[in-house]
Amino acid sequence: MNTTDQQSKIVLVTGGSRGIGKSIALNAAKRGIGVILTYNSQPEHGKAVADEINQNGGKAVALQLNSADTGSFSNFSKQVLQVLKTEWDRESFDYLVNNAGIAQRTLIKDTTEEMFDQLVNVNFKGVFFLTQKLLPFITEGGQIINISSGLARFAFPGVAVYGALKAATEGLTRYFAKEYADRNIRVNSVAPGAIDTEFGGGKGDEGHRHQIAAGIALGRLGVADDVGLFVASLLSDDSRYVNAQRIEVGGGIMI
Numbered sequence: 001m002n003t004t005d006q007q008s009k010i011v012l013v014t015g016g017s018r019g020i021g022k023s024i025a026l027n028a029a030k031r032g033i034g035v036i037l038t039y040n041s042q043p044e045h046g047k048a049v050a051d052e053i054n055q056n057g058g059k060a061v062a063l064q065l066n067s068a069d070t071g072s073f074s075n076f077s078k079q080v081l082q083v084l085k086t087e088w089d090r091e092s093f094d095y096l097v098n099n100a101g102i103a104q105r106t107l108i109k110d111t112t113e114e115m116f117d118q119l120v121n122v123n124f125k126g127v128f129f130l131t132q133k134l135l136p137f138i139t140e141g142g143q144i145i146n147i148s149s150g151l152a153r154f155a156f157p158g159v160a161v162y163g164a165l166k167a168a169t170e171g172l173t174r175y176f177a178k179e180y181a182d183r184n185i186r187v188n189s190v191a192p193g194a195i196d197t198e199f200g201g202g203k204g205d206e207g208h209r210h211q212i213a214a215g216i217a218l219g220r221l222g223v224a225d226d227v228g229l230f231v232a233s234l235l236s237d238d239s240r241y242v243n244a245q246r247i248e249v250g251g252g253i254m255i
């Protein structure tokens with residue numbers, strides 16, 4: 001199989017059914033990349049994104065994944081291998097985008113151990129073990145992109161655990177880059193700023209949105225495509241010497 005052009009590449013995007021992940025999936029497909037996307041609790045959104053790609057001449061499959069359920073990762077990997085075989089006649093894929101995540105809206109004093117564990121499981125532990133599980137199937141010269149957050153760099157009240165875990169994910173990015181360099185697999189993190197999705201219940205009323213926008217050099221909140229277009233553009237050999245980096249896509253937030 002010819003794997004030198006984008007037409008033969010495949011990306012797996014976790015949380016590709018809504019928001020930023022959906023935009024990554026759609027924009028990767030527009031570049032000719034085959035897409036495996038995941039949803040967790042809302043299959044209809046996963047199916048809608050896959051249908052949109054398939055109806056527009058691309059190829060996509062939606063699978064269920066709960067990033068917090070590490071026990072399901074073996075079975076998930078088997079499903080991935082199965083769709084790779086049946087849909088693409090391949091046993092590997094090229095790009096993994098660890099995008100799925102959940103938000104926090106609690107001050108430190110109100111954060112329970114249960115909330116803490118859920119945030120860790122989805123936003124950090126799941127990223128580590130899913131990547132570990134899928135790495136044998138990522139091609140040499142492939143790429144992993146971990147979606148971080150501006151909150152890994154600056155602090156706001158109410159997101160302490162979330163922000164710290166995104167910072168940890170950026171650390172992990174460098175370690176994966178180090179350990180998998182022998183397979184020429186590049187690992188980078190992309191840190192969105194304030195992006196107007198449904199994440200954590202959205203960005204609030206007009207007043208709050210203005211307040212956020214005032215802290216952004218470009219003077220507006222981001223939209224999912226601001227991140228999706230950029231991540232899709234990274235999924236190429238054009239970025240072949242970019243490795244172990246944190247790239248913020250936030251319009252110049254909190255500078």
Ligand SMILES: NC(=O)c1ccc[n+]([C@@H]2O[C@H](COP(=O)([O-])OP(=O)(O)OC[C@H]3O[C@@H](n4cnc5c(N)ncnc54)[C@H](OP(=O)(O)O)[C@@H]3O)[C@@H](O)[C@H]2O)c1
Pocket residue numbers: 014015016017018019020021038039040041042043045065066067068098099100101102122147148149150191192193194195196197198199200
């Ligand atoms: N929006 C922002 O301002 C912003 C800023 C910085 C960083 N980020 C990061 O960007 C990523 C995507 O955020 P978004 O704004 O696109 O969020 P979103 O609109 O809320 O979408 C979240 C996606 O993740 C999936 N998901 C939720 N819980 C999951 C779980 N336990 N296991 C697997 N998948 C799960 C959802 O699937 P279901 O709908 O099926 O549950 C959905 O596809 C996250 O990592 C987030 O931390 C977002």
